[in-house]
Amino acid sequence: MDTLLLGLAVFLQGNILAGLWRIWRGPTAADRMLAALLFGSTGIAVSLLLGMALRLPAALDVALILALLAVIAALAFVRRAWRPEKAAKPTKE
Numbered sequence: 001m002d003t004l005l006l007g008l009a010v011f012l013q014g015n016i017l018a019g020l021w022r023i024w025r026g027p028t029a030a031d032r033m034l035a036a037l038l039f040g041s042t043g044i045a046v047s048l049l050l051g052m053a054l055r056l057p058a059a060l061d062v063a064l065i066l067a068l069l070a071v072i073a074a075l076a077f078v079r080r081a082w083r084p085e086k087a088a089k090p091t092k093e
Contacts, residue, residue, distance in 0.1 A: 009045075009046050009050055009053070012049070013046060016038070019036075019042070023036070033074070033077045037074060040069065041070065043063075044066045044070070047059045047062045048063050
């Protein structure tokens with residue numbers, strides 16, 4: 001069972017490499033931010049898998065902190081990048 005968990009962790013680290021490619025090639029800031037969120041969720045999964053395989057309860061705490069950081073990063077990006085369009089003027093009918 002531990003071998004399966006470690007194999008899945010290695011597979012997920014391969015997904016992080018794919019995310020690095022997207023950050024390097026991403027045409028927009030949104031593509032780059034989505035890749036960074038991929039890092040967060042994949043990092044959480046890798047921490048949980050390694051914690052279960054190696055019997056490290058502290059890895060669960062690391063996964064929780066990574067989850068909180070991913071939410072904060074997403075909110076900061078949306079707050080900075082989202083520009084509300086000017087309110088449309090009401091039309092008289």
